[in-house]
Amino acid sequence: MIQDGLFWSEQLKTKQLSFQEYVEAIEQKVKKENPQLNALVTFDKDAALQQYNETKNIQETTFAGLPIPLKMLGHSKKGWLATSGSRLFIKQRATYTSHFVHGLERNGLIPLGQTAAPEFGFKNVTDAKIYGDTRNPWNLGHSAGGSSGGAASVVAAGIFPIAAASDGGGSIRIPASFNGLIGLKPTRGTMPVGPSGWRGWQGASISFALTVSMRDTQTLFYGMRGTELAAPYQAPAVEWHQHQPANKQPLKIAFTTTSPVGTPVSTEAKQAVKEAIAFLEEQGYELTEITYPVDGPRLIRDYYQMNGAETAAMFEDISQGFKREMTMEDMELMTWGIYQYGTKLSASSYVHSLQSWDEATDQMEKMFQEYDLFLTPATAHTAPKITTDLQSDSIRERLLHAAELSANEAAEVVYDMFEKSLALSPYTQLANLTGQPAISLPTFVTQEELPLGIQFMASKGREDLLFQIGLSFEEHQRFQLPKVYRV
Secondary structure (H helix, E strand, O other): OOOHHHHHHHHHHHOOHHEEEEEEEHHHHHHHHHHHHHHHHEEOOHHHHHHHHHOOHHOOOOOEEEEEEOOOOOOOOOOOOOOOOOHOOOOEEEOOOOOHHHHHHHEEEEEEEEEEEHHOOOOOOOOOOOOOOOEOOOOEEEEEOOOOHHHHHHHHHHOOOOOEEEOOOOOOOHHHHHHOEEEEEEEEEEEOOOOOOOOOOOOEEHHHHHOOHHHHHHHHHHHHHHOOOOOOOOOOOOOOOOOOOOOOOOOEEEEOOOOOOOOOHHHHHHHHHHHHHHHHHHOOOOEOOOOOOOOOHHHHHHHHHHHHHHHHHHHHHHHHHHHOOOOOHHOHHHHHHHHHHHHHHHHHHHHHHHHHHHHHHHHHHHHHHHHOOEEHHHHHHOOOEOOOOOOOOHHHHHHHOOHOHHHHHHHHHHHHHHHHHHHHOOOOOOHHHHHHOOOOOEEEOOOOOOOOEEEEEEEEOOOOHHHHHHHHHHHHHHHHHHHHOOO
């Protein structure tokens, strides 16, 4: 049996292993693995032990005290560091515990440490200047991805079987693909939000976790899912029955390997989808190749508009808190470029960008009336090397002068700034903009021994279909997990 989260939870429930023994075992793994991975940025064994001992009926909860690391971005726990990967907040501590973290705790998960994230989560690699590069356990010369790169790295290394994560443009699914893990981005409105940042990048961002088994994924999802009356986004209750038996009827699945923004897709990513199609057809599923169903280039530019506007609003709040204007020296250069772009956007252009998200949602929901699922590569390429330069000197020079640019010029700089990163992972942003659920499954490993995931999307509220398809692969031993989990 795979040593996933529920395996260790059962050990804790039956007292075959004490919480202290388990935490000490994790501590030894951290000491051995983390110096080379640079994935965990805080670790507080004493706080976890205290919380475990003070939590009533902890062994009766679903996860029975299973330790879990939080992401150093958005997963606030009162009194814990809250840097968001930024030098501005290097000593900042959270003044409250977020509703998402409370939800983890209600399910019997005990926070133990925090994982690295890039500054404010803008990248698909994890390389915050205040922490350094987070490395991939499959090959230390490669990135763990981002923005939940630290979370993916500790799970892939076998330090934790589950790690809290978040996804605003693929930040769960990209590192899942790069590290051979399961990465679910749930339907907008299903996970706890608040008591601040209720809209989370206008609903594009949502928290969940990185896992190594479908049962952990499904159990945590149903344990966390709920309705908050104060939340601005509410998920449709299309499928709202806890642990509903999987529908065994063959599903109709649309697929494409074409990049939505016209960038090259690796032979390996195409092969991963090809092998998945062959397997699914053997299982009786109906597969149909389609053209990409929405205007990808337009959507990605509208996504960057949201990034810019949200960043400008964020720094306006930060400036008020610091009682001074923010400068380029306060942040990393990429952040400065996004910030300056946001200050130049008009309210009307921002509204129009959000309207295009809604148009894409309508197009996708119409597609899901004909097909149950949409299959693509999760990422177009394997994890980049740590030494890969995802920008260029000319782009960095333009970013230095971002404050002097017009709105259109700033938009082009931001697009160019992300171009190489986007080419690595062009498929994930769509589900964030439409609010539909998507999952990266670890089904492929290249000849260079690097993993690549495949991605399935479903209609809003149809995580059950994602679970069904994931179980099909898992039950037929089609997952290619990190070696520490191979039975």
